[in-house]
Amino acid sequence: MSRPSRSATPQPRADMALLEHYVKMILAAPVYDLAICTPLQAAPALSQRLGNQILLKREDLQPTFSFKIRGAYNRLAQLGPEQKRRGVITASAGNHAQGVALAARELGIKATIVMPASTPELKVLGVRSRDAEAILHGESFPFALAHALSLAQSSGSTFVSPFDDPHVIAGQGTVAMEILRQQQGALDAIFVPVGGGGLIAGIAAYVKYLRPEIRIVGVESEHSNCLQQALAAGERVVLPAVGTFADGVAVAQIGEYGFQICRHHVDQVISVSNDQLCAAIKDIYDDTRSITEPSGALAVAGIKEYVAQSAVSGQTLVAIDSGANINFDSLRHVAERAALSN
Numbered sequence: 001m002s003r004p005s006r007s008a009t010p011q012p013r014a015d016m017a018l019l020e021h022y023v024k025m026i027l028a029a030p031v032y033d034l035a036i037c038t039p040l041q042a043a044p045a046l047s048q049r050l051g052n053q054i055l056l057k058r059e060d061l062q063p064t065f066s067f068k069i070r071g072a073y074n075r076l077a078q079l080g081p082e083q084k085r086r087g088v089i090t091a092s093a094g095n096h097a098q099g100v101a102l103a104a105r106e107l108g109i110k111a112t113i114v115m116p117a118s119t120p121e122l123k124v125l126g127v128r129s130r131d132a133e134a135i136l137h138g139e140s141f142p143f144a145l146a147h148a149l150s151l152a153q154s155s156g157s158t159f160v161s162p163f164d165d166p167h168v169i170a171g172q173g174t175v176a177m178e179i180l181r182q183q184q185g186a187l188d189a190i191f192v193p194v195g196g197g198g199l200i201a202g203i204a205a206y207v208k209y210l211r212p213e214i215r216i217v218g219v220e221s222e223h224s225n226c227l228q229q230a231l232a233a234g235e236r237v238v239l240p241a242v243g244t245f246a247d248g249v250a251v252a253q254i255g256e257y258g259f260q261i262c263r264h265h266v267d268q269v270i271s272v273s274n275d276q277l278c279a280a281i282k283d284i285y286d287d288t289r290s291i292t293e294p295s296g297a298l299a300v301a302g303i304k305e306y307v308a309q310s311a312v313s314g315q316t317l318v319a320i321d322s323g324a325n326i327n328f329d330s331l332r333h334v335a336e337r338a339a340l341s342n
């Protein structure tokens with residue numbers, strides 16, 4: 001389930017150079033053309049219940065209701081004029097798609113997005129309403145990805161990975177830059193939801209370069225724990241099957257660029273069940289009156305599991321509240337399951 005802390009281990013120079021490279025890209029990322037600096041908000045009821053100070057980084061408040069706009073905009077902003085003219089194509093379970101669609105519209109670039117057939121309707125509408133072309137293809141992300149890659153090859157447009165790209169990682173890393181500015185006092189650990197690993201890689205690179213004592217804890221769905229399995233195997237493995245309840249993180253293989261960072265700079269990875277996610281959606285609602293999507297509640301579910309496992313108290317723990325794109329109809333299921341878990 002978890003690995004011992006690596007944060008005290010001095011890192012070799014080449015590795016620090018890699019982190020420094022990302023820190024520079026993060027500081028230079030022009031994400032605020034579209035993204036906002038989101039609040040880092042206290043969760044008083046949860047804090048009291050868990051005996052630790054819990055802070056929520058409210059990425060569900062971004063213009064597309066998830067942090068993905070950061071990486072997508074940073075990637076598209078780096079394209080040359082010819083690449084911009086040919087357009088971009090991507091595959092996404094939904095939130096990256098909306099980020100790319102909004103970023104492309106802002107920059108005047110044509111965008112085509114391949115989404116798995118299981119994608120919630122409001123994520124599909126979120127793409128179409130931003131003038132991008134949405135193609136529904138495949139039963140889960142890997143199938144959509146393969147289709148998008150072949151379309152990119154035949155059309156000459158640029159493929160924009162949702163996570164496996166240094167500019168995407170750097171864009172997501174701006175979340176960490178904000179957290180370190182917003183929380184200048186005690187900060188013991190940051191809990192980060194993990195799908196393909198772009199978000200956690202950007203956060204880990206920034207935080208471990210500047211504040212290596214802060215723990216970086218990845219949180220995965222137990223139905224798509226590709227980082228946990230890759231760390232255990234010492235290499236990127238492909239999961240034979242992936243559950244899609246937490247559709248924002250339903251990824252079968254951790255990204256190559258992200259894994260380069262995560263294998264040395266992520267202190268621990270926790271996995272949680274779907275019922276734990278439903279309970280965490282309720283916890284977030286109770287403290288904020290906001291509703292998150294299942295992936296968006298991963299970090300809070302991870303904090304609860306972490307506190308239960310390690311019995312820490314009096315610590316300051318940050319959860320990335322990563323997204324809010326949930327179909328209204330699924331709330332009935334979430335509420336039912338939340339009633340059975342805590």
Ligand SMILES: *Cc1c(COP(=O)(O)O)cnc(C)c1O
Pocket residue numbers: 066068095096162163172193194195196197198199200248249293295296322323324
């Ligand atoms: C994409 C996404 C994640 C995971 O980000 P990765 O960079 O793929 O690890 C987590 N939560 C939400 C809401 C997302 O959309």
